[in-house]
Amino acid sequence: MNGASDSTPRFNPKGIPAAPKDPLYSLVSAYEADESDQKVDLGVGAYRDENAQPWILPVVRKATEIINQDTKQNHEYIPIAGLPEFNSAAQSLILGVDSIAIKEKRVCSFQTISGTGAVHLGALLMAKFTPRPSPFVFISSPSWPIHDQVFDTVGLPVRHYPYFRKDTKTFDFDGMMDVLKSAPKGSIIVLHACAHNPTGVDPTDDEWKEIAKVMQANELFPFFDCAYQGFATGYLSQDSFAVRYFVQQGFQVAIAQSFAKNLGLYGQRVGAFHFVAGPGADAQSITDNIASQLSILQRSEISSPPIFGAKIASIVLNDPQLFSEWEKDLLTMSGRIKKMRKCLKEELDRLHTPGTWDHIVNQIGMFSFTGLTPSQVLELREKWHVYMAETGRISVAGLNDRNVAYFARAVDDVVRRVL
Ligand SMILES: Cc1ncc(COP(=O)(O)O)c(C=O)c1O
Structure with missing residues (x-):
């Protein structure tokens, strides 16, 4: 072929600007480099367990032993959709064992990279199979920052709905409802199933029902993100209320x-x-068609998913004894987080730290949206060696009996001195 003219589209590496670093991963590096023995990682x-260490769940240790003792284990590829016994158990976990959608075979499930x-x-499925111009994807403000990134990367236009009232530090039900009522029909609404990241505030069951009513009336498409089932209340089925209700x-x-x-x-x-088709005569064929398209997307991206972690999960989910041990492990984790919320609130009350701190105990899940400002967060890091997201979010799991009083003192100090 002749040389391309200047107007020929081409990949131009020289024109690519540097992208910003991921703030949370940068925070991890800064924490690791800090030599203070008082440093606290809440980012x-x-x-983390009571010694600020990662916790391997006892039930995961048992499942790993089962795998290691099985002489028939190998490292072969697994199917494109993933381990069938993992997929079916994951489906039942989120939808409920007697889900009508599972019975009617209108659910398809693919094992994914977490x-x-x-x-x-x-997002990829939606980007490929929606007409242009694409529908909007509405994401809560604030949200897990990667939501915007993922939908933006596949070319879907992102919009936001209000989620958090800064004045009361509670869920902004009215703000969210206003946007849902006026969103264009067919918009995709990303919903945190439970333990909202970063705010730690969830709609009540009644509020979820109202949200569903408006979404149904306005023909909006729910895309649930469920990253914390069992972490919010400590109970798996309560934490999947919203998904099951929809x-x-x-x-x-x-x-x-x-x-x-x-x-x-x-x-x-x-x-x-998981994709769940609505009930109807064509539900199974819609599900089958979607599964066939997901196979192509999955095959083009990762070919087939990794085996080891899915085997661990599958063993735990499919063995009634191990499953009930897991439920206890979940209570251990959620219980310790709740205890730390209470301790932090008590310490702040004891110090008469200016402001109200009820939200620390009212919020749910792994995170608390403290209300601390970016300057206070910076001061916490520079003076007190406390590492947390710039938004004021803390991972409550990073607190323990040894550092909670120290953290409260640090908060008390910055709240009094820094705006
Ligand atoms: C809301 C939300 N969604 C999804 C994820 C995905 O996590 P992972 O890819 O590690 O499963 C997270 C993790 O922090 C999250 O908070």
């Missing part, structure tokens, strides 16, 4: 599910994407 969204991979696979109401639903937090399998990258 990373991962559970929750992020599940959000991405769903399915019962006959919605078609997309669900991204992560086992990073509730099984402590962070780096193993275990998750699932």
